[in-house]
Amino acid sequence: MAVRLSNRVSGINASASIAARKRVAELQAAGRDIIDFTIGEPDLDTPAHVVDAAVAALRRGETHYTPTAGIEPLRELIAEKLGRDSGLSLSPESVIVGSGAKQLIHDALMASVDPGDEVILPAPYWVSYPDMVKLAGGVPVVVPCAESDAFKLAPAALEAAITPRTRWLILNSPNNPSGAVYGRSELQALAAILERHPQVMLMTDDIYEHLTYDGIRHVNMASVAPGLADRTLFVGGFSKSYAMTGWRVGYACGPLELVRAIGKLIGQSTTCASSVSQAAAVAALQGSQDFIEETRAIYQARRDLMHGIVSSIDGVRVARPEGAFYLFPDVSGLVGRRAPSGEVIGSDADLVMYLLDHANVAVIDGGPYGMSPYLRLSYATSMDAIERGCLRMKAACDRLLP
DSSP: OOOOOHHHHHHOOOOHHHHHHHHHHHHHHHOOEHHHHHHHHOOOOOOOHHHHHHHHHHHHTTOOOOOTTTHHHHHHHHHHHHHHHOOOOOOOGEEESSSSSHHHHHHHHHHOOEEEEEEEEEOOOHHHHHHHHHTTTOOOEEOOOOGGGOOOOOHHHHHHOOTTTTTEEEEESSSSTTTTOOOOOHHHHHHHHTTTTOOOEEEEEEETTTTTTTTOOOOOHHHOOGGGGGGEEEEETTTTTTTOOGGEEEEEEHHHHHHHHHHHHHTTTTSOOOOHHHHHHHHHHOOOOOHHHHHHHHHHHHHHHHHHHHHHHHBBBOOOOOOOTEOOOOOTTTOOOTTSSSOOOHHHHHHHHHHHHOOOOOOEEGGGGGSSSSSEOOOOOOOOHHHHHHHHHHHHHHTOOO
């Protein structure tokens, strides 16, 4: 008997970044010397004191279910942290811990979006947002954010996108894939629009909050617009800032009714986040924060190296990202050119395959991020890999014919 899949799952795409990583792994296993710029995770190890705390928790027997919302010490620390960032007095009851920020974004949408509800997604956006919205029965409303606007949502564009069916605006800063970071005045301008539309909730995906460069710092929306706090869900985690992607632990903080609804979904799916990962997260927040400053300096140096080489490629234009660990170059100047073998580079997706086949460099096209023709390159890898890979890209692109 054939397996019958639901319309729900048949209507969404597989994660482009996960698919790219799988393809790279297959090629490397076959013996290809692939330099991988698709990686969406730190290549650094989790800080030693965080690992030690997890081992200690294991030895204490903390290997059982925790409360669905998370252990109290962790929720208290998260409330304190967000309180410092926002200037608000936050209760641990308004915090929920999940198996990564990704789960919490998914469950927040599942808990609040009905069929036909609209969710505004500034593009370029993280690949999973549109499909999460669709899974919840909602309608992704994509608002292009031009490179001339630093890939940031303009207030007029937000105003124009809002309808009576708008349920959410999802704002990701620093942004994956562009590296754009919203400043205080830019957030104030967006908040002024949202204040006129009380039916619209705001989700801030702050997973890259600590990865900012050139003296720029992440701004918590509540510190700018405390009047929106009762309809704002703050989402964060430990994966990027503390190199803890595999630990699968994140958090959300927001209106109590919504947090409790997310808890219902977790209770009926994963039950709770890993007890050991939660112990590690406590140590991450309580311990030295030197790791964050050290990694910020590492990533900034990597950004500068990658940006320097990629910006020298004829036909490529690339902004210098302010945060996260991605470059998002415009490759429209290469579209239409021909490879030495004769094939035409008709799109950014074609360019991805050309670079994989002829330069042994893996990148991701801009399509899954809502903007083409662009590429997403991760600099969460070594300086040596960045230099070798980018020089390979430059050589391959220089071989393209008009």
